[in-house]
Amino acid sequence: MGTIKNISRRGFVKVVGLASGGLILACNTSIFSDKEKAPENLIDFNPNLFIQLNSDGTLILIASRSEMGNGVRTSLTSVIADEMEADWNKVIVKQATGDTKYGDQNTDGSRSVHYLYETMRQMGAIAKAMLISAAAQTWNVTENECSAEHHFIVHTSGKKIAFGNLVEKAKTLEIPTNFKLKNPKNFKFIGKNLKSVDVKEYNNGSAIFGLDKRIPNMKFVAIQRCPVTFGTVKSFDKTATLKIAGVIDVIEIPRVEKPFGALGGVAVIASNTWAAFKGKDALKVEWNYGDNKGYDSEKYMNQLTSNVHKNGKVGKESGNINRAFKNATKIVESTFQLPHLAHAPMEVPNAVAWVQGDTCEVWAPTQDPQTARKEVVDFLETTEDKVIINVTFLGGGFGRKSKPDYIVEAVAVSKAINAPVQVVWTREDDIKHGYYHTVSAQFMKASLDNNGNVTGWLHRFALPSIVSTFSPGVDYAAGFEISSASGVPFEIDNLKVEVGQAPAHVRIGWLRSVINIPHGFSINVFADELAHAARKDPLEFRLQLIGNDRIEDTQDEIKYNTARLKNVLKIAAKNAEWGKQLPEGHAYGLAVHYSFYSYVASVVEVSVINNKVRVHNVFTAIDCGTVVNRNTVKAQMEGSAIFGMSLAFYGKITAKNGAIEQSNYHDYKMVRMNEAPKVYVEIVESTERPTGVGEPGVPVIAPAIINAIFKATGKRYYNLPLADFGLV
């Protein structure tokens, strides 16, 4: 493990701006990433986590990751507190600013707990060891006679001393290299149900989201952007806008040609949000629409579909697919079409920025404050020490708020008008100018033998890659976008994955579960179709298809274990009582998927009555290794079911003449309470390393619904959303 340093003795207190007088620990980021390096090379490695114990016993724990409903401010800090034997009621969580000294802060990819669990345990254990040493010295006894208990160090004789009273002594101690982690049997918080540390502030309206940030003399800004992605301003007429009460000024902001750069447009500066919005609507702007003005979703889907109906680039090949198809008793083939999706978090993109000379302070709901800082530094041509990114609460993120284009906009406007500003996107801006989840066509073909065994499996897909956002012109899926297809956990001798061409015409970005949405959909629906073709029960067929217990040979540090995959499927089926008689018009469907190193299966109960689909119950089982906060895992599975349902029922973003056709929640709909099913969650008990929770629950929902509809009606749907078929 890396070097640990007691930074209170290195004058670091001032640097990080924490109140002095406490015991502050910093831990190197090297624990996972730089194991091979010698400790002396790590002296200046950036600390990623802080503990500050004050003499009054208050324990301030820094959350380095962003809170967006993922529960991360509670989970990360509870691990430290558990190892420290701290009193949870004495913990105050503080949010870190964006700074590399905290290690990786990108709250994305379902990996906050996955990455930081061990580090946080060590942080807590070290702090505890130091407090024990301090107490032992105070009492002149050996450390073995002392233990930590509920914010006290206790001696075998029964005497005890509060953590806070040990601060002065502990500050003088060297960081121990020898410390013990707790036996997991003795965990007090880890694996239990902890409430969010922020629940009260959420419920009384005092939680400050980005949109709620106010600073003196702040102006409100709305921006008119080109309807076509990357179009630019030709000219604009601001006459009508300037007549609106509250409008202060109108300026043009240029496009910043970077993946997370501002799109550019015409900014309306006003004394309140409403005036800014109204002023924006009153603008008359002429645009140079640029290369993407021909983007037409209907035509584009035809193009993608034709690209998957011919040979593509080979992503993976094992065995001989042609021979398998030639010798088949039965061939099944299907084509799947899925549209773009928008994140549509309840809180629109927004940011407060105040540029003063070459310095800048930002307050924003961002999933990735370090990338935000880097973008601001580049834009202002300044240095990192001149830029502070304060992370507010995020009113949902889902991947949208890891792209700081809206922060760059706020910085650009603040710089231009020399005043603090809040840029607020309207909901229409959010729907029309996002980083969209990719659109896809997929072709699946499989062969069955006499016994209904799958002998060959071809998966060919075309979708604009996320890489196109970073390297314009890339028009084939990247390796990480192929792996969820090529890693299909089925025991099939002949397998081929191919990729078709797909140029991007909008900004493609990651959205909760990312590539696992299209691949989880096609694989699970097609496997169900094969079960039907083989005249077998979908559950039994799927377990056979996954095959023997084995560890898949992947490049990843964490290995794919098919026994765990089958286990979650069996649990979901058992909880649903798979096979039982359901009411008339009702049916079960199942799906199982591995993503973000976690295993999730869902069985859903739908009814189709008068051609209308209802989802009544969802039985989800997840194996995410060691559970930190049971409540959060459960909540994420409940939320994933709704997120998955929304995309299955309504999710569809389309372009016509290069412009996005949807605009708000009335035409980009969400599942509401009257449609919400009961969600039953079982979490597998495990001592494996913790893995993803925020995203892995999503990919199974849509295909499970499709499979249930098939069971109920005999009709198979290959395209989403279901609203297009009049089913919802």
Add this chain to the structure above:
Amino acid sequence: MITLRINGEKYKIDVAPEMPLLWAIRDIIGLTGTKYGCGIGVCGSCKVLIDNAPVQSCMIPVSFAEGKNVITIEGVSENLQLLQQSWSDLNVPQCGFCQPGQLIAATALLDKNNNPTEAEIDEAMLGNICRCGTYQRIKNAINRTVELKNQN
């Protein structure tokens, strides 16, 4: 000048009478618990109580609220407080952004209905979107509040 009565406090503000109440509350008065979500009255994030009725504050002009009693999430009402406790006990919020609107909608429901059925809860909460998908917990928290009230 428009005089508003919000959470029992009087505010005199100098705004255009057609300014939506939402923006007067957030940007002029500075109570930011009431949220902007859609601006067209379809998401419920901006709900407040006006004379005990749930209203999407993004859709009504500030002049409409003059002389009426406005309660926001920062305000006090018996049912709101009880619901907030249940919301906390059942750990309802995920990102928390829509929850002020959800709580206001639930408060309006319990203000006029002591014992709502599931269908009545669905109907009362239909106008509120939660992108995180906390509907099941919201419903459970409303039911729990009703149960606790009926026990006492």
